[in-house]
Amino acid sequence: MLTITPSQESTTLASFAPPRATIHRSPFVFVGERLWLDFVNCEHGPRRFDALRDFETMVLWLESAAVLDGERAAGIRRRAQQQPAGAAAALVDARRIRGALRLLAERGPGSERMRTEGLAEINRVLGRSAGTRRVELRGDGSFIRTFVPVGDAFAGLVIPIVESAADALILGELSRVRRCADGRCHRVFFDNTRNGRRRWCDMATCGNRAKAARHREKLRTH
Numbered sequence: 078m079l080t081i082t083p084s085q086e087s088t089t090l091a092s093f094a095p096p097r098a099t100i101h102r103s104p105f106v107f108v109g110e111r112l113w114l115d116f117v118n119c120e121h122g123p124r125r126f127d128a129l130r131d132f133e134t135m136v137l138w139l140e141s142a143a144v145l146d147g148e149r150a151a152g153i154r155r156r157a158q159q160q161p162a163g164a165a166a167a168l169v170d171a172r173r174i175r176g177a178l179r180l181l182a183e184r185g186p187g188s189e190r191m192r193t194e195g196l197a198e199i200n201r202v203l204g205r206s207a208g209t210r211r212v213e214l215r216g217d218g219s220f221i222r223t224f225v226p227v228g229d230a231f232a233g234l235v236i237p238i239v240e241s242a243a244d245a246l247i248l249g250e251l252s253r254v255r256r257c258a259d260g261r262c263h264r265v266f267f268d269n270t271r272n273g274r275r276r277w278c279d280m281a282t283c284g285n286r287a288k289a290a291r292h293r294e295k296l297r298t299h
């Protein structure tokens with residue numbers, strides 16, 4: 078049994094805290110327009126960074142996605158140090174859920190079987206739901222729905238993500254979920270454009286690459 082005295086705990090936590098510059102140059106992208114799609118995309122961050130590389134990067138991602146505020150994230154980190162096996166199991170579980178949600182995003186729109194399987198996975202996670210929901214006012218005046226887990230804190234971490242996927246089914250959004258038109262890109266997104274013709278995960282990267290390629294093609298043919 079690992080015991081942590083307050084002084085040890087604060088040094089360990091300090092070493093966990095990333096330098097400000099790291100947070101600023103975030104290894105995460107949020108281009109999916111929906112939490113569950115951003116979670117699917119967290120496997121392919123800038124420079125192939127996988128947010129589920131380890132438990133700490135997962136907590137960082139949840140913080141960046143505003144699923145956890147700083148205080149709760151600190152609590153989860155403390156708990157992960159006290160219960161490393163529980164944290165490891167939560168990481169494995171999160172990867173499994175991400176895989177299921179990717180199938181739902183990529184193949185759900187065209188396949189009823191995939192939608193049914195995605196639904197089973199969503200209900201598997203929602204079935205463990207033990208916590209309270211709150212709506213909180215953020216510093217910038219906007220509102221956010223939060224989930225405050227009770228009992229097993231690790232099991233509740235993914236609930237808001239899975240609820241976001243459940244919302245997509247309920248609201249009929251699945252038909253507007255697309256994969257980036259760049260074949261090398263694995264990102265998915267919710268197309269909320271009026272004409273439903275969004276093609277790229279991100280204009281700054283994939284969209285620009287396609288534009289540059291079209292430009293080069295034009296130069297060659299003229």
Ligand SMILES: [Zn+2]
Binds near residue numbers: 258259264277
């Ligand atoms: Zn892309």
